[in-house]
Structures are given as structure tokens and as C-alpha cells.
Amino acid sequence: MATLTVDGQTIEAPEGAPLVEVLKNNGFYISSLCYIDGLKPYAGCRTCLVDIEGPPGLQLSCTAVVQDGMSVQTSTEEVKEARRAVLSVILATHSDRCLTCHRREHCHPGDICLRDDVVTHRCLTCSKNYRCELQATCEMVGMSGYEPWVGETRSWYTMPHPPADRANPFMEFDPQMCIICTRCQRACEEKRHTGAITLSGKGWDTRIAFGAGGAIDESNCDFSGACIDVCPTAALMEHPNKWVAKPDEWTSTTCDSCAVGCSIMLGSREGRGVIVRPGDGNAFSGDQICVRGRYHYDSLKPRERLQQHQVRRGPIQVPATIDEAVSQAASALKAAAQKGPVGVLVGQTVTNEEALLAKTIAADALGTKADSSQGPVVRAAKEALEERLGTWRMATDATNIPTAKGIVVVQDDIEESHNVMSVRIKDAAVHQHAQVIVISSLRSELVDFATTWIRPAGGEEGQAADLLARALNGENVDDPDIQQAVEQLNGVTREETFVVCAPNPVSPRVSADMAGGAANVATALFGQEASEHLIVLPPQVNTYGLLDAGLLDSSTANALSDLSGLLVIREDPTMHIPGAAEALERLNALVVIDNVLSETAKAATVTIAEGRAYASAGTYTQGDFRVQVLTPATLPEGDAVPLFGALKALAGALDLQVPDDPDAALGVIAKANPAYMPAWDMLVGEGVRLEVPGSGTAKMVPVSAAARTGDGLQIVTGRDLYTAADAAALRHPEAEKLHRYDRIQVSEEDAERLGINDEDEIEISDGTTVVRAPATVTERVKEGTVFVSSLLQGGIVSEFLDADGNLPRVRAGALTPA
Amino acid sequence: MKAEPTTQELRKLVADFRPGRGHVMPALHRIQDTYGYITRKAIEVVARQLNTTPALVYGTVSFYDDFRTEPPPETEIKWCSGPACHMRGGDRIRRALEAELNMPMGGHSDDHRYGLHLGQCNGTCHEAPQVWVNEKVVGNLSVVDAIHLARRVKGSE
Numbered sequence: 001m002a003t004l005t006v007d008g009q010t011i012e013a014p015e016g017a018p019l020v021e022v023l024k025n026n027g028f029y030i031s032s033l034c035y036i037d038g039l040k041p042y043a044g045c046r047t048c049l050v051d052i053e054g055p056p057g058l059q060l061s062c063t064a065v066v067q068d069g070m071s072v073q074t075s076t077e078e079v080k081e082a083r084r085a086v087l088s089v090i091l092a093t094h095s096d097r098c099l100t101c102h103r104r105e106h107c108h109p110g111d112i113c114l115r116d117d118v119v120t121h122r123c124l125t126c127s128k129n130y131r132c133e134l135q136a137t138c139e140m141v142g143m144s145g146y147e148p149w150v151g152e153t154r155s156w157y158t159m160p161h162p163p164a165d166r167a168n169p170f171m172e173f174d175p176q177m178c179i180i181c182t183r184c185q186r187a188c189e190e191k192r193h194t195g196a197i198t199l200s201g202k203g204w205d206t207r208i209a210f211g212a213g214g215a216i217d218e219s220n221c222d223f224s225g226a227c228i229d230v231c232p233t234a235a236l237m238e239h240p241n242k243w244v245a246k247p248d249e250w251t252s253t254t255c256d257s258c259a260v261g262c263s264i265m266l267g268s269r270e271g272r273g274v275i276v277r278p279g280d281g282n283a284f285s286g287d288q289i290c291v292r293g294r295y296h297y298d299s300l301k302p303r304e305r306l307q308q309h310q311v312r313r314g315p316i317q318v319p320a321t322i323d324e325a326v327s328q329a330a331s332a333l334k335a336a337a338q339k340g341p342v343g344v345l346v347g348q349t350v351t352n353e354e355a356l357l358a359k360t361i362a363a364d365a366l367g368t369k370a371d372s373s374q375g376p377v378v379r380a381a382k383e384a385l386e387e388r389l390g391t392w393r394m395a396t397d398a399t400n401i402p403t404a405k406g407i408v409v410v411q412d413d414i415e416e417s418h419n420v421m422s423v424r425i426k427d428a429a430v431h432q433h434a435q436v437i438v439i440s441s442l443r444s445e446l447v448d449f450a451t452t453w454i455r456p457a458g459g460e461e462g463q464a465a466d467l468l469a470r471a472l473n474g475e476n477v478d479d480p481d482i483q484q485a486v487e488q489l490n491g492v493t494r495e496e497t498f499v500v501c502a503p504n505p506v507s508p509r510v511s512a513d514m515a516g517g518a519a520n521v522a523t524a525l526f527g528q529e530a531s532e533h534l535i536v537l538p539p540q541v542n543t544y545g546l547l548d549a550g551l552l553d554s555s556t557a558n559a560l561s562d563l564s565g566l567l568v569i570r571e572d573p574t575m576h577i578p579g580a581a582e583a584l585e586r587l588n589a590l591v592v593i594d595n596v597l598s599e600t601a602k603a604a605t606v607t608i609a610e611g612r613a614y615a616s617a618g619t620y621t622q623g624d625f626r627v628q629v630l631t632p633a634t635l636p637e638g639d640a641v642p643l644f645g646a647l648k649a650l651a652g653a654l655d656l657q658v659p660d661d662p663d664a665a666l667g668v669i670a671k672a673n674p675a676y677m678p679a680w681d682m683l684v685g686e687g688v689r690l691e692v693p694g695s696g697t698a699k700m701v702p703v704s705a706a707a708r709t710g711d712g713l714q715i716v717t718g719r720d721l722y723t724a725a726d727a728a729a730l731r732h733p734e735a736e737k738l739h740r741y742d743r744i745q746v747s748e749e750d751a752e753r754l755g756i757n758d759e760d761e762i763e764i765s766d767g768t769t770v771v772r773a774p775a776t777v778t779e780r781v782k783e784g785t786v787f788v789s790s791l792l793q794g795g796i797v798s799e800f801l802d803a804d805g806n807l808p809r810v811r812a813g814a815l816t817p818a
Numbered sequence: 819m820k821a822e823p824t825t826q827e828l829r830k831l832v833a834d835f836r837p838g839r840g841h842v843m844p845a846l847h848r849i850q851d852t853y854g855y856i857t858r859k860a861i862e863v864v865a866r867q868l869n870t871t872p873a874l875v876y877g878t879v880s881f882y883d884d885f886r887t888e889p890p891p892e893t894e895i896k897w898c899s900g901p902a903c904h905m906r907g908g909d910r911i912r913r914a915l916e917a918e919l920n921m922p923m924g925g926h927s928d929d930h931r932y933g934l935h936l937g938q939c940n941g942t943c944h945e946a947p948q949v950w951v952n953e954k955v956v957g958n959l960s961v962v963d964a965i966h967l968a969r970r971v972k973g974s975e
Contacts, residue, residue, distance in 0.1 A: 195871035200880035212861035212872040213880065213887070220872060448869060 002068035007075060013066045020048050020061040028074050031083055031137045033090065033232050034181040035062040039190050045090060045181055047137070049082050050074050058082050083141050088148060090179050091138075092156060094233065098123040099138040102145045121157070126177075127242045128234035134179065137232070162207065168217035169737035170239055170295055171228065175207055178235035184208060184227030191288065193426040193449070196221040208235070217738060220445070222721065223291040224419070229277060238275060240298045245275035251633035252279050254620055254687075256349045256613035257292035257725075259538050260285065260398075260420045261622030261687065264293050266614060271635030273297035273614060282687075283399045284624070290419035291721060297614060297634075299724030300732065305595050306609035307638025317607065322641060322649055329567075329591040329606040330365075330653035336565025336589035337366055343556035343563045344370040347571030348540035349725075350643060351618025351630055352676075353665035355542070355549045357647035357658050358569050365654040366567070369554035373576035376805060378543055378552055380508035384516035385536065388523060388701050392547065395532045395692040396498060398624035402427035406435045406489055406497035408525075410465045410518040412718030414502045415444040418537045418623070419721060421500065422446050435488040439464050439517075441716060441782045452485040458716035458785030459504070459706060459807065462513025466703035469520035473700070494526060498533050505539035506576075506717045506790045506798055508805030509707070516703045523698040530698040537623040539719065541613075545621035548673065565589035570610065570643060572598035572729040575795030593646050595636075598729040599794065608650070610643040611636025612726065617662045618644065619679060621690070627679035628687035709802065710766050710809035713750060713786045717797045717807065720789040728791040735791065743774045745787035746812065751777040756814050764788070764810040769799045772815065786812055823853050828863040837869035842878055846885055855886040883924075883936060891926040891933035893971050895919075896950040900939025908947040911964045915949070918968035932971045 002015040006028060013022040021037055023030050033045035041062035049058040053071035058079060061072075073079060091099060097117040098104055107113075109124050123129050138144075161176035185197040185208065196219045200209035211219020228236045238245065247267025255262045263279025276294045278287045309325035310317040320328070336342050344362040346355060355370075362370040372378065382392040401407065401424045415422040422444070428434035429449040438450040441458040456464035464482075471477040471486045489497065501518035503511040515536055522530035538544055546552055560566070560573065560583035570593060573580040584590055584603045592604040595612045614634045619627050636642060641649070644662050651658040659665040670680040675690045708714070720741035727735035736742045744764060746756055756762055762775040764786055773792065781787045788797040800807050823831075831852060835841040845864045849856050856879055865872040879885045897912050916922060919934055926933030937950060945957025949967070956967060 195873055198871075198873035198877035200877055202881050209876060209880065210873065211876065212858040212865075213876045214858060218858075 002066050002070070004066060004068070004070035004072060006072045015066055015068060017066045018062060019050070019064040019066055019072070022066055023050070023061060023072070023074060029140055030061055030074060031087070031141050032062060033134065033137060033179065034183060036183055036186060036191075036230055039186055042182060042186065045179075046086050047083050047090070047141070049079055049086065051076055051079050080142065084143060084146050087138065087141055087143060088146060091143070092154070094134065094156070094177065094179050095121040097121060099135060100143045100145065100147050104144070126234050127237055127245075131246060132234065133232035165210075165215050166239065167215045168223070168239070169734075170223045170291060171216060171221075171225065172237045172239050172242065173208070173210070173216055174235055174237075177233045178208055179233060180206055180208070181232060182208075183230040183232065184236055187226045187230045188221075192222075192224055192226050192423060193430055194220060194222060194224070194445070197227060222415075222419070222445075223295070223738075224289065225291070225294045226288060229287065238294070240295060241274040244269060247274055251631050253614065253631045253633050254541075254628040255289060255293040256541050256620075256630075257290075257296055258418050258719075259541050259543060259623035260418045261541075261620065261624070261626050261628050262289045262293050262420055263628070264289055266297060266633035268634055272302055273634050284424065284626075285420050288420050288423055292419070292724070296724045299727045299735070300596065300730065302637050304730065304732070305612070305637045305640070306597055306601070306607065307640060309609050309639060310604070310607040312605045317604070322608070322639065322646070325606050325608050326646075326649040326653040329608065329650055332589035332605050333366060333565050333567060333591055333654070336587070339588055340564030341562060342366045342368055342565040342567070342589075343560070344368060344567045344569070345556060345571060345573055346370050346372050346546060346551055346569045348372055348374060348538075348543045348546055349613050350542060350546075350570055351613075351616055351620060351662065352542065352545040352549060352627075352669055353618040353659075353662040354569075354616065354643045354647055355546050355551055356665050356669055357644065357651055359549055359551055360656060360658055361567070361647065361651050361654060364656050365651075366565075368556070370551045371554045371556035372546060372552055373557050373571055373573040373580075374505065374539055374543075375552045375555065375557040376508045377503070377505055377511045378538060378547065379555070380512035380805065381503040381515035381536065381538070382547065382552075384512040385519055388516060388519040388699055389531045389534075389695045390697040391531060391695040392536075393531075393544075393625065393692045394534045394536055395694045396535045396624065397689065398424075398535055401425060401498060401500070401535075403432060404428045404434050404496050404498050405432055406437075406492035408437045408465075408468070408485075408489070408497075408499045408518075408521050409439065409446065410461050410499070410501040410514050410521070411438070411440045411444070411446075412461070412502065412504055412716070413440060413442045413444040414500065414537075415446050416721040417502050417505070417539075417719040421502075421537065425449070425500065435492055437468070437485045437489065439468070441785060442718070442787065443780045443782075451488050452481055454479075454481045454485060455782060457706075458714045458782055459507070459510045460513070462510065462515070462517035462703045463706060465514070465517025465521050469517070469524040469700060472521065472524035489525065494533075497525060498535065499525070500535045500537070502537040503539075504717065505719050506795075507801060507807050510807070513703050513706065516701065519698075520700045520703065523700050526698075528696055528698050529694060531695040535624060541622070542620045544623065544625065545619070548621055548675075549669070560584070561586065563587060566591070568592045568594070568600050568604075569647070570594050572600045572794070574599040575729060575791070576798050578799050578801045591650075593643065593650075594729075595640065596726050596730045599731070608646045609636070609638065609640035610646045611640050615642050616644060617642070619666060622687070625690040625692050626687040627676065627690060707804065707806050708809060709806060712809045712811040713746075713764070713784060714809050715764070715797065715800055715807040716781070716785045716787045717790050718787070720791065723789060723791040725791060728794055731794045736789075740776070741789040742792060743776045744771070744792075744812075745776045745778050745781045747781040747783045747785065748777055748779055749783040750786075750812070751775070754813060756812070760814040761816065762812055762814050764812045766800055766808045766810045769796075771796055775814070786810065822857060823849075823860065825859055825863060828860050829867070832864055832867045835864075835867055837867075841868055842870070842875060846875070846879060850885060854890045855888055857887070884938075889930060891930050893932040894935060894952055895932070895967070895971060896935050896937035896953075897923070898937050898939060898946070898948050898950070900943065900946070902939070902943035903947040906946045910961050911947050911949065911959050914961045914964040915968050918965050919972065931973075
């Protein structure tokens with residue numbers, strides 16, 4: 001620690017730390033418009049001037065580092081004047097009349113500007129007004145009345161500006177607001193490793209540009225919004241709710257979109273979400289989230305969610321109060337139980353506490369065990385892990401990934417399914433020069449960071465991983481990629497090597513193969529310590545919470561047609577189980593608790609409207625066994641109630657005793673499973689990692705060859721980055737707002753052979769199931785396969801599954817010949 | 819004007835360049851030499867070939883005035899901006915060309931038949947003041963020569 005004096009105060013800071021961060025963290029105001037905490041200084045804006053005793057003149061506090069005995073002045077007249085002068089130069093590339101106007105506080109939207117400032121140049125007409133860093137900086141530095149240019153013609157106001165890019169549903173870019181601080185470019189490059197942003201042109205014509213110079217959505221931007229977080233002006237803004245995103249409440253909660261477990265801050269106005277920013281204090285996600293975390297709070301408009309409880313009267317569903325709905329639901333389920341077995345299906349975005357209630361209702365009132373529609377896939381991966389490692393709970397701490405020296409990734413496309421995990425793997429590749437072995441048939445951006453890309457046939461990632469494991473064990477494998485991977489992995493220390501696997505979310509067979517192959521690689525690399533170096537990311541956010549609660553033990557989802565009654569909690573079996581729609585029609589009673597009117601809810605006897613996950617209080621158990629808190633950030637729409645309340649009411653109507661609130665429920669969970677005790681005690685920020693011991697056993701079990709049925713192109717599927725699951729359940733045409741994944745992806749080679757062009761309407765068919773969608777011709781897909789997103793047309797790809805959980809080969813062709 | 823190159827053609831053209839060896843500029847030059855300009859597709863192909871991002875390649879393309887992102891005119895007059903030409907009255911040649919062709923430096927006619935661009939000194943200073951018409955030196959120009967040249971290029975003479 002070094003001691004330094006700042007404005008007469010003595011503070012302590014680590015020697016060599018960037019001075020600007022130390023000053024900001026100790027409560028000194030430093031204007032800094034280009035510095036990003038934690039990244040290399042750029043020294044572009046030059047407003048962070050301070051007076052350091054010793055060197056002549058003023059120094060930049062972003063490039064200065066803390067030295068013992070340093071003496072710093074941050075607010076002498078000289079410093080203040082210098083900052084104003086520098087800022088006035090920056091303001092030459094921004095509409096600044098309001099920023100330097102001494103009357104700004106007195107000005108109202110309807111006022112006529114006495115200084116002739118046109119309406120589109122006024123801060124009051126800017127969507128970032130009052131949350132703008134440039135505005136705040138001008139205020140703090142004292143720019144009011146600082147106008148050395150008065151009387152001169154100013155070129156910014158007379159020159160034409162490039163048009164704003166408002167072409168995509170997520171992010172707006174308005175170059176006339178840009179002060180070329182290049183923070184976005186550096187955030188995209190250094191934090192995200194995407195590199196979608198560049199400086200184009202030179203001199204006065206320098207601009208921020210995306211990709212190859214076109215619209216944002218034509219570039220390789222993945223809409224994580226990391227650039228929005230750092231933009232000091234309104235140049236880069238979220239598109240949804242940008243005019244109302246001045247929240248009256250910020251709530252720290254957890255993203256419900258995948259099992260990585262990113263913390264988010266959800267800003268709400270009058271109970272409705274208006275903005276999401278990355279949360280604080282999460283050791284894994286840090287200041288990163290993905291497009292789902294940032295924008296899926298807004299996946300559906302409030303009016304598109306279920307607002308009323310409904311009960312069926314003959315062919316129609318009529319609105320009901322919650323009391324009517326739960327009592328009818330209870331009696332319908334009881335009556336159905338008299339006639340035959342009753343099932344319970346629980347969505348994997350419900351919290352551990354809600355799951356406990358669901359489990360209680362299933363066991364105590366209906367005499368059954370709860371399952372999930374994706375149960376078969378989850379169980380397949382779980383059994384594959386148990387068979388090899390003796391447990392499905394991997395003891396690996398995911399925070400080791402960014403500093404790993406070697407990583408094997410067995411994936412469909414982890415960039416799309418678990419985005420922030422891929423960012424952390426790229427961290428390791430860029431900063432640690434880690435050996436990254438990617439095993440996937442799809443070409444993802446992660447491949448650009450891979451030292452070896454093993455590209456098996458579609459859906460045979462597990463088999464390829466198994467081959468790699470055998471090669472690591474010394475078997476002679478005649479494949480140059482695998483030999484290269486073995487060489488690279490043998491060059492790094494085992495302690496710093498990890499295996500990451502995201503099993504397929506649709507096909508149980510592929511899921512089992514991938515998990516099994518990854519476990520074999522881990523066993524070959526780490527022996528008995530395999531479970532301490534393997535991370536298996538489940539398909540949804542709370543899959544492991546449900547498994548921990550013993551919810552996925554039964555196989556209700558495999559036998560829907562045998563049931564008499566069914567209780568469905570925030571999910572839609574028609575999206576995951578082949579033939580579910582017909583099975584649901586034969587039920588005597590179908591009770592649905594959900595926030596959207598899914599296909600299942602449309603067939604329901606009783607529908608109870610709930611708020612979505614962001615309205616819930618509770619906990620999630622993430623892919624690396626961190627338990628994270630959900631704090632209610634939004635209010636349920638209309639008559640809807642938080643899910644815990646809905647389940648409690650239903651339990652009451654079934655004469656069950658259940659915990660009163662989510663906290664009490666967590667207490668019950670912790671008493672039953674002591675691993676959860678620390679979670680009950682204390683939960684903040686990054687959450688509490690459950691104690692998961694290493695299994696201590698590992699054996700390799702060969703992954704059998706993939707079964708192939710039919711002829712034509714093999715279907716490959718996976719979770720895509722953009723589709724919102726709840727909107728997909730509604731079969732909403734905007735479930736995928738960018739319209740990249742509501743199409744069928746075809747490889748360039750197959751497209752040429754079959755005469756398919758981009759945008760052609762095509763049809764794929766295995767003889768019984770037929771799917772039609774526009775085609776995208778892309779190098780992402782390997783020859784001989786077609787990619788269908790797991791959520792395309794409400795998960796229609798699952799209809800292709802055969803009894804063994806395999807996806808077939810299909811015939812593909814354009815509907816109108818090209 | 820040549821047809822827009824296909825992705826396959828572009829991939830073939832830059833197939834021998836390798837990442838991490840300063841090959842961005844040579845690749846871009848080769849594409850411009852072959853097709854006369856650099857398409858967006860070409861930027862993406864170069865980025866993939868050199869294992870970098872389209873943004874980096876586009877930043878390079880947009881930095882240098884010599885790289886174009888739209889097809890060149892059929893007849894291109896490049897005006898030399900070098901010091902020797904400047905000292906022998908090159909600026910008057912420029913004004914004459916701009917006035918006669920009715921376009922600013924860097925402009926082209928609506929039908930892409932002819933255009934006027936800034937050139938950098940190529941060392942043939944004994945010909946100053948000079949322009950290049952489709953890369954061929956036309957030197958020792960007087961203002962009258964420049965006006966005649968412009969009219970011939972326009973086709974009005």
C-alpha cells in the first residue's frame with residue numbers, strides 16, 4: 001500500500017493503481033469521459049487533469065499511477081480552468097448550447113429558447129436528459145456560461161450529420177451525439193472480445209462505425225449492450241423504453257434466461273421494467289450480461305401477458321377471481337385423480353421456493369412426483385454424468401474460467417446458449433493465451449478464439465469428445481485436429497485446465513452423448529478429480545435447483561398420454577414433448593399457472609395468471625451451484641399474482657400446509673438439504689456457492705455411435721441467443737425480434753446443391769413432421785445438416801424426436817423454385 | 819464496370835494471406851486492383867481470412883482515401899497533389915477540372931462515367947503539373963489543356 005495526499009487528505013491505495021480510479025473511489029470528483037474502469041487508459045478526452053507535485057504542468061490522472069508519497073491537487077483554479085478549456089473543445093463535436101447555458105435549470109420543455117437553440121439541439125429533447133454523463137460532467141466542471149466561442153460561426157451546427165441507425169429492435173446509434181471517446185469500441189473489443197465497433201475515417205470526419213460500415217444489425221454485433229453501458233452521451237441507447245427509462249426504483253436481481261447466473265439491475269417505473277443494467281458484485285458475470293438479460297424483460301408488451309385468471313365454461317374460458325380459479329382448479333384436479341394418474345409439470349424458471357410448493361402439491365395432494373417438459377433431456381445428461389463420475393453435481397467453480405490456461409468446450413453453440421460463459425472463455429483465450437479446444441459442428445464466434453476446432457458431423461459432438469478422451473489416454477486416433485488438441489492440452493498444467501459442456505436442450509440422446517463425452521475428456525485429463533474440472537451448463541436457469549429438489553425424478557413428461565389430469569406451472573409441454581398437444585386434449589383436467597396464454601393454457605380447464613420470474617421473490621441454483629436471489633422487481637400484470645402466491649392459494653384449496661412466504665420456504669429447503677443452509681443465512685450480490693464435494697470417482701464409458709434415421713440432411717438444434725422463451729410460448733411473431741433464428745439455417749454447400757437461396761421459403765420433412773420457414777444460407781452450419789433453433793415456431797423441432805430421443809435426417813427443398 | 823465479385827471469388831483471391839502478418843493492406847490492395855473497389859462482402863471475407871473483425875478491416879478501408887467502397891467511374895482523372903505540381907500551378911488545373919466537370923474533388927458523374935480524385939505524387943515530377951487519366955500520366959498541362967481534357971472526358975468535345 002502506498003500513502004498519498006489528495007487535496008490535503010491522506011489516503012492509502014495500492015502502489016501502481018490507476019490514479020483516476022483511486023481518486024473516484026475515495027470520493028474526489030474527477031471528470032473523465034474516456035476512461036473505463038479496469039481497462040488500459042486511452043487518454044483521449046484529457047479532462048481528468050490533476051496537479052501532481054513534481055512534474056511540470058498538469059497531468060492526466062488516467063495514465064498516472066499511484067506512487068508512495070505522491071501529492072495530488074484535484075480542484076485548484078488552474079485545474080478547473082484547464083478542464084473547462086478541454087471540455088469546451090470536446091463540446092465542439094456535440095450540441096452544447098444547453099450544456100453551457102446558465103439558464104438550463106430554469107428551462108422547461110415548452111419554453112421558447114431565448115438563445116435561438118433549435119428544438120432538436122436541446123437537452124430537453126434528448127432521451128438521455130438527466131442521465132447523461134456529458135451533461136453531469138459539464139455541471140460538475142462548471143461549464144455554465146463558459147463560451148469562449150461566442151460570436152463565431154460553429155461548424156457543428158451547420159454541417160449535415162450522418163443519419164441515426166434505428167433499424168434494429170435493441171439498440172440505437174445516433175452519430176451526431178457522439179464525442180468520439182471510443183469507449184464503446186474498447187468495451188466491445190476488450191470486455192466482450194466481439195470487436196464489432198471501429199473508428200472510421202480520419203480527422204474531423206472520424207466516426208464510430210459498426211462491422212463493415214453498415215447498419216448495426218448487419219455487423220457481428222451481438223447486442224450485449226456493453227457499449228451502451230459506457231457511452232457518456234445519447235449516441236448509443238437501448239431502443240425499447242428509451243424515453244421512459246428513468247426508473248423510480250432499481251432492483252438487484254438475477255437474470256432468468258440461462259444458467260450462467262448473471263446479476264442484473266432492473267429499473268422499473270410503476271411496477272413495469274423499463275431498463276436493465278448489469279448488476280453489481282457478481283464474481284462471474286461482472287459487468288457483463290447478454291442480449292437476453294438486457295432486453296428480455298421487454299420480450300412481450302405488458303398487455304400481451306396473462307392478466308386474468310380464467311375458468312372454462314364449455315368451449316370458452318371466462319374471467320374469474322383467484323379464489324374461484326384455485327377452488328375450481330383444486331376440485332378439477334381432485335376429480336381427475338379419482339379417474340387416473342395426475343401429473344405435474346414445472347417450468348425450469350420457477351424458483352427453488354416455488355418448486356418446493358409444486359413438489360408439496362404433487363406429492364401430498366395428487367400423489368405424484370413433479371417433472372418438467374425438458375425432464376427427458378435433463379435426465380439424459382444427468383444419468384450420463386452419474387454413470388461416469390458417480391454424481392451429476394460438478395464441483396467446479398466457474399470463476400476459474402477467465403484465468404484458465406486450457407479449456408475444452410463441448411457445445412452446440414455456447415455463445416448463443418450461455419453467452420456470458422463464452423465471454424469468459426474468450427477472456428482466457430485473449431488474456432491468458434489459453435489453449436481453447438472447441439468441439440462443435442456449428443461455427444460460432446468462439447471458434448475464432450479456438451486453438452483447435454474439432455468439427456464433427458451435426459449432433460455428434462459427444463462422439464468427438466469421446467474420441468479426444470481416448471486420444472488423451474494414449475490411443476492412436478487418426479485425426480489431425482484431435483492430435484493437435486491432445487498436444488495443446490498436454491502443454492498446459494492440469495490444474496488450470498477445465499472442460500465446459502452445454503448439452504443439447506432438445507434431443508435426450510445428443511444431450512447424453514455430449515455430457516458423457518465431456519465427462520470422458522475430464523476423466524482422461526484429471527482422473528479421479530474429473531468432477532472438479534468440469535462444468536455442465538443445464539438448459540435453463542433453475543434446472544439444477546429443480547434437480548436438487550428431486551423434482552425431475554419421475555418421468556411424467558415421457559407418458560403424458562396415460563394421464564387423467566395435469567398441473568402445468570409456467571411452462572408449455574407442447575414446446576418440448578412430441579405429440580403433447582394431442583395428449584393434452586384427452587385430459588380430464590388441465591390446470592395451467594402461467595404468465596402467457598401458451599398453447600397449453602388455451603386448452604386449460606383453469607388458468608391462473610401469475611407474474612413472471614422478475615415478479616418473484618426466491619432463489620435460483622445456477623449451473624455452477626451458486627444460489628442467487630430473485631428480488632421482486634416488477635409487479636404482475638392486472639389480476640395476476642406472483643407465482644409463489646398462486647401456488648400457495650392452490651395448496652390452500654387442496655387443504656395443504658405450506659410455508660407462508662419464500663423465505664420460510666427456503667428455510668424448509670435448507671433444513672431438508674443442509675447444503676442450502678448458507679444460502680438461507682446470507683444472500684447478496686453474486687450469491688452463495690453451495691458446498692459441492694468432488695466425487696472422487698471417475699471412469700470412462702464409451703459414447704456409442706450416433707443413431708441415424710431417415711435420409712437427407714441431419715437436423716441440428718440448440719438454444720439461440722435472441723429468441724425469448726416466453727414469447728415463443730405465445731407463438732409470437734416477434735419472439736425473435738431480429739428474425740435471424742425464426743428461419744432454417746442451411747449450409748452454403750447444401751444450398752447450392754438444392755438450389756436454395758437466402759430468404760427462400762423452404763420446407764423440411766421427415767415424412768410425418770413438416771416445418772416451413774424462410775432459409776438462411778450460412779457457413780455456420782456444416783454441410784449435410786440443417787439448423788433449427790430449439791424455439792423456432794414454439795419449439796416445433798421437438799416434434800421430430802423419435803422414441804429414443806433422436807433427431808432424424810430430413811428432406812429439404814425450396815417451396816418456390818429459385 | 820465489372821460485376822460485383824461473389825464470395826467464392828473473393829475467398830479464392832485472398833486465400834494465400836495469413837493472419838498476424840500485416841496482410842490487411844496487401845489483401846485490400848489486391849481486391850481493389852482486381853475489382854476496382856472493395857465491397858462489404860470483401861471486407862467480411864478479408865476479416866475471416868485474417869482471423870480479425872470486419873470492423874478492423876473497415877476502419878482501415880475508411881482511413882485511406884485511396885481505398886474505395888463503391889465502383890470507380892469508367893474514366894477516372896486523378897489530380898496530382900504533389901509539391902512539384904503545386905509549384906508549377908497544379909491548383910489552377912484542379913480548379914479548371916472541378917469547374918469543367920462540375921464536381922468537387924472525390925466526386926463522380928451520376929452515371930459513373932467519369933470522376934475526379936485526389937492523387938499522391940508518383941515521382942514523375944518532370945511532367946508537372948500533371949493528372950492521370952485511368953492511371954496514364956497526362957503531363958505538362960496548361961489550364962487550356964485541362965479544360966480540353968475535361969471536355970473530352972465528358973464527351974462534349
